[in-house]
Amino acid sequence: MKLAILSRNGKLYSTRRLVEAARARGHSARVLDPLRCYMRIAEGQFEMHYKGREIDGYHAVIPRVGASITRYGTAVVRQFELMGTFTPNGSDAILRARDKLRCHQMLAADGIGMPVTVFGDNPDDTQDLLSMLGPPPHVIKLNEGTQGAGVLLAEKLSASRGVIEALRGLYADFLVQEFIAEAKGADLRCFVVGGRVIAAMRRQAPKGDFRSNLHRGGIARPVRPSEAEQEVAARAAEVVGLGVAGVDLIRSARGPLVLEVNASPGLEGIEQATGVDVAGAIVEYIEARVREGG
Structure with a gap:
């Protein structure tokens, strides 16, 4: 399988792990800076160049598109899709996830619990x-x-x-x-791949803060989410249209509530906290979908 990974920085942990996981399974993997991809669009014709050369023939592309380049990055993902390349997270799904208001509206319409x-x-x-x-x-x-x-x-x-x-x-x-006061500054990051939770961690906010993000000093430990929590996380990813997602839940008196659905979840925190080969699971999921014809 010929695999492209869209990332601004090939040295980032998540990007490196995806390359390693793909090559360990005998696949070709190349990191492409989405801002160096440029496109020709004509009636029924879609062409992509990268640093002066045409790129084609990729079986799958994994988007690692940062929030600062969402508009251009999703245009590149869309061009790959139009060229017949499979992606676990399509351009429209990424846009839905990035717009918190739109995402919350979609989750609420499907009856998924969330903070008011x-x-x-x-x-x-x-x-x-x-x-x-x-x-x-x-x-x-x-x-x-x-x-x-x-x-x-x-x-x-x-x-x-x-x-x-x-x-x-x-x-x-x-x-x-x-x-949600009863959460006491903690949330659950559920990593969903192909419609199921493959790893989860509980993140606790540092003293004096209510944000549990690891980038903000939060502490993570592995956790086994309940069946209800796994179901909510998988449904949330499905509603947004993501094959790979980090779904953040909070435990409340009325059950699990979705805080956010992340289209480019980091791998470092979840792999280190749980010991699960998340990158390998992503590549295996993509392998199966490509074999099935997307």
């Missing part, structure tokens, strides 16, 4: 918007933030109004959500 979320644009509606959510604390999130960046906790109503006013002054898109 409100969204509005006009400053005149802020008071009523917050009354729709309920009393503080409130979690305020940038719509396209990653790794815990752009996530704030407002413990008083006046703080919520102040943060919302500041973000609107910056023309930022954001969501406001209920705070």
